[in-house]
Each structure stands twice: as structure tokens, then as C-alpha cells.
Amino acid sequence: MDSSQNHRSPVFSRKGQVFTVEALLGSLLFMIFIWSLASFVSNSKTDSWSIAQEKLADDALIVLDKNGTLATLNSTLISQELARMLGNSTSFRMEIKTSNYTNSGFVNLSETSFGSSIPDEKGLSVAERGFISSFNGSVSNYSIARLYLWR
Secondary structure, eight states, rough: OHHHHHSOOHHHHHHHHHHHHHHHHHHHHHHHHHHHHHHHHHHHHOOOOHHHHHHHOOOOOOHHTTTTTTTOOHHHHHHHHHHHHOOOOOEEEEEEEEEEEEEEEEEEEEEEEEEEEOSSSSEEEEEEEEEEEEEEEEEEEEEEEEEEEEO
């Protein structure tokens, strides 16, 4: 036998090392992918109540705007409508900031808050909607309503 046939080349002797390094790098990349996926999922809203509460807050403001209740700026009327829509299991707080546009720009007319006090705990959903109030067919006020909901 030829001595060159008995001696393995360095490429074949390192084949196992290269495969091991590739496997370790692949495992590391896989673990990073799983960790980032788990982090993303844990940060997303998984509580169906939170998602439903956000939609409820948005929908309540849309209804109040479309039926003209928001434009009245009447806190009693708005509170009654919200209580009717939300029921007893959901608490709310409404903040309305009203401005008027003059030649010198927007002028803050009023800030109104009504409803329950906002709790310090999590689980609070917020919706915001801009709307206008008109008088004799012309725009008189620009307002922003912010509705906080929690259970």
C-alpha cells in the first residue's frame, strides 16, 4: 500500500468540526428566532376583553358623534347615552376639549371632564374622536372627545 493512501487529508479530518460549528450556529439562530417570537407575542394584547374594550370605546364615540349627542356638549346627556350603551359592567370617564378658530388661531374655550375617576391599574382603554359643533349652519366649535373605559 502506498503511504499516501493510509494518511487522511486534513479536509476529511476537519469535516466533523465544521459540521459541529454549523450545527451550533444554526441552533443559536433558531433560539434567537424563538426568543424574539415569544417576546413579540407576550407584548401583544392577548386579552380578548382589552381588544373588545378598545373597539367599544371607538364605537361609542362614533355613535355619540353620528347621533349628534357629542355636538351638544351636554355632559348629562352624554353620560346617559354612555351608560345606556356600556351597561353596568364598564366604567368610563369622558374628557372634552373645545376650541374656537379665530383670526389669531385656535382659542381654547373649555375643558370638561365627567364620569368616574380613572383607576391607576392596567386594563384601561382610550379612544379619541374629533368633531365640530355648528350654529345656524356654520361651524362654531372644534372639539376633541377622549373616552376612557375600564371594568
